[in-house]
Amino acid sequence: MRLEGMVANIFSGFAPDMAEEIFETLAESDSVRIERIVSSGQATADGSWYDQEHDEWVLLLAGSAGLQFEGEDEPRVLAEGDYLLIPARCRHRVAWTDQQRQTIWLAVHFRGAGVP
Amino acid sequence: MRLEGMVANIFSGFAPDMAEEIFETLAESDSVRIERIVSSGQATADGSWYDQEHDEWVLLLAGSAGLQFEGEDEPRVLAEGDYLLIPARCRHRVAWTDQQRQTIWLAVHFRGAGVP
Numbered sequence: 001m002r003l004e005g006m007v008a009n010i011f012s013g014f015a016p017d018m019a020e021e022i023f024e025t026l027a028e029s030d031s032v033r034i035e036r037i038v039s040s041g042q043a044t045a046d047g048s049w050y051d052q053e054h055d056e057w058v059l060l061l062a063g064s065a066g067l068q069f070e071g072e073d074e075p076r077v078l079a080e081g082d083y084l085l086i087p088a089r090c091r092h093r094v095a096w097t098d099q100q101r102q103t104i105w106l107a108v109h110f111r112g113a114g115v116p
Numbered sequence: 117m118r119l120e121g122m123v124a125n126i127f128s129g130f131a132p133d134m135a136e137e138i139f140e141t142l143a144e145s146d147s148v149r150i151e152r153i154v155s156s157g158q159a160t161a162d163g164s165w166y167d168q169e170h171d172e173w174v175l176l177l178a179g180s181a182g183l184q185f186e187g188e189d190e191p192r193v194l195a196e197g198d199y200l201l202i203p204a205r206c207r208h209r210v211a212w213t214d215q216q217r218q219t220i221w222l223a224v225h226f227r228g229a230g231v232p
Contacts, residue, residue, distance in 0.1 A: 006200060007192055007199070010175060010199055026173070026199065027171075027173045029147075029171070030227075031145075031148060031226065032147065032224070034173055055145070057142070057143045057150055059126060059222070061177075076123055078123065079125075081125045081126045081128070081177075082123050082125050083126055083142065084122060084123045084124070106175070108143075108148070108224055110145055110148045111147065
């Protein structure tokens with residue numbers, strides 16, 4: 001039995017009153033990285049876009065956020081439990097995150113996604 | 117903009133009163149598969165073990181479950197938000213899932229995991 005079997009909780013392990021945004025890798029391999037992001041009202045800087053070489057699957061676990069895709073008029077509003085695939089090279093930015101409570105994201109970064 | 121950017125919700129899209137266990141692939145590539153599992157009281161058959169060639173990262177999103185590892189006396193009790201890495205070849209079984217409500221799992225199957 002290796003220690004990798006240890007149980008942790010996605011909703012704990014960070015300060016409830018912190019001001020900064022935190023990024024934590026929970027597991028990874030050559031081809032995938034599973035990350036928790038905790039936002040406290042942060043947004044991507046005005047005029048900046050994420051333009052990634054890999055696919056990213058995102059699940060919003062708590063809070064709320066607006067995810068803007070280039071070429072779309074309005075951000076998509078994400079609530080608890082919402083998920084989507086952000087294909088490689090699909091330019092996007094976080095327009096806003098919840099100002100009232102922390103927003104917890106699960107992000108799975110990987111290569112060569114497809115949707116069944 | 118491709119349709120992969122469509123938003124869905126992890127807590128919807130299945131019947132609340134169903135009796136069977138459902139497995140649904142949400143996204144996949146050559147090296148990773150992201151799966152939702154909805155259990156309604158199911159368990160792995162007595163004496164049966166999962167013995168996988170790949171690593172599996174599991175997050176319990178709703179309900180509760182007991183996850184038994186071979187060689188351990190008792191199942192690990194998983195509550196909402198609990199996650200763990202099940203390394204390849206680590207024999208395990210689901211001892212029980214919640215009898216009162218549906219248990220929703222997110223499973224990320226991938227090769228060559230490591231823990232940071």
